[in-house]
Amino acid sequence: MQNQTLKEVLSKATALLANAEVDSPALSAQLLAEKVFGLDRLKLIMEMNSVVDVNKVRDFESLIKRRASGEPAAYILGVKEFFGLEFQVGPAVLIPRPETEEIVEKVLDLFEKNAEFVFADFGTGSGVLAVTVAKMFPRSRGIALDLSPEAIRVAKTNAQLHGVADRILFVRANFNEALFCDRKFDLVLANPPYLGTAELDEISHEVAKFEPLSALVSGVSGDEDIKGSVPRISAALKNGGTVFMEIGYMQGRIAKGIFESCAEFCGNTDVIPDVSGHDRIVMAKKK
Numbered sequence: 001m002q003n004q005t006l007k008e009v010l011s012k013a014t015a016l017l018a019n020a021e022v023d024s025p026a027l028s029a030q031l032l033a034e035k036v037f038g039l040d041r042l043k044l045i046m047e048m049n050s051v052v053d054v055n056k057v058r059d060f061e062s063l064i065k066r067r068a069s070g071e072p073a074a075y076i077l078g079v080k081e082f083f084g085l086e087f088q089v090g091p092a093v094l095i096p097r098p099e100t101e102e103i104v105e106k107v108l109d110l111f112e113k114n115a116e117f118v119f120a121d122f123g124t125g126s127g128v129l130a131v132t133v134a135k136m137f138p139r140s141r142g143i144a145l146d147l148s149p150e151a152i153r154v155a156k157t158n159a160q161l162h163g164v165a166d167r168i169l170f171v172r173a174n175f176n177e178a179l180f181c182d183r184k185f186d187l188v189l190a191n192p193p194y195l196g197t198a199e200l201d202e203i204s205h206e207v208a209k210f211e212p213l214s215a216l217v218s219g220v221s222g223d224e225d226i227k228g229s230v231p232r233i234s235a236a237l238k239n240g241g242t243v244f245m246e247i248g249y250m251q252g253r254i255a256k257g258i259f260e261s262c263a264e265f266c267g268n269t270d271v272i273p274d275v276s277g278h279d280r281i282v283m284a285k286k287k
Contacts, residue, residue: 006037007048009057013064020068023206028073029064035077036060070206082128085135087158092150093126094215099274100191103244103281104132106272107187110242114139119187120236121145122175122229125215127155127168129189134164143185145173148214176228178235188233190245196222222248226258234264237286245282247271252279259284 017025036059074080074095082096083104116139121130124144146152152170159165195216218225233243247255252271259269265284274280
């Protein structure tokens with residue numbers, strides 16, 4: 001293998017990924033290069049004309065092959081940034097989406113930084129919401145629920161990494177069933193599965209093949225977990241407590257109707273659009 005510059009290696013990798021029709025080929029190549037060559041984004045740019053180590057090129061190319069197969073870069077790297085924090089991720093949990101960060105923004109609008117409150121995170125996955133809220137609000141405490149033991153393990157690791165493990169209790173539980181935590185919480189966070197089975201044909205191959213379907217799909221229509229969780233959320237919240245739930249971009253009307261059908265939320269429910277203008281978050285306050 002002849003000596004190559006970083007620019008040449010990146011160019012070939014980007015072309016290969018583009019040909020494989022993966023999402024964001026150039027960004028994927030850059031992220032994997034940063035990992036293998038031990039460079040941050042600025043140094044990556046500055047070192048473009050430097051000759052790179054042949055052995056590291058081989059390591060880089062092996063990761064590029066994985067990415068070309070459709071395996072998400074976040075799973076290959078084992079980490080994903082969320083709200084400026086780095087979280088461990090893997091095939092047992094969904095990769096955090098930028099849209100979910102908007103729930104944290106709403107919580108920041110709701111409480112003062114030194115507020116003391118208790119929250120629950122329904123379907124915690126990698127723990128990004130619970131951990132981030134606990135990190136942003138040092139006097140908060142919470143319970144994070146997930147049915148997957150693998151997800152709970154990942155979430156616990158992330159809580160430890162960010163120094164909030166002593167303020168979050170992780171529990172394996174189905175949040176659509178009766179819980180032990182009635183009327184204890186000032187805040188409920190929820191990011192349930194919200195895709196219908198028919199939508200699997202429409203989403204990215206990378207998502208459908210590699211991310212856990214149990215965290216994506218909620219029955220034929222995509223709203224089974226919303227219907228199942230609303231009564232549990234109502235029971236878990238204190239009077240005057242607030243819930244923020246992420247929903248699919250076409251579910252605003254349906255999700256609002258489900259919340260409004262619950263007497264405790266009727267008249268106190270809003271659907272909040274994301275930065276792209278799509279319906280994304282249901283905010284409801286318990287009477």
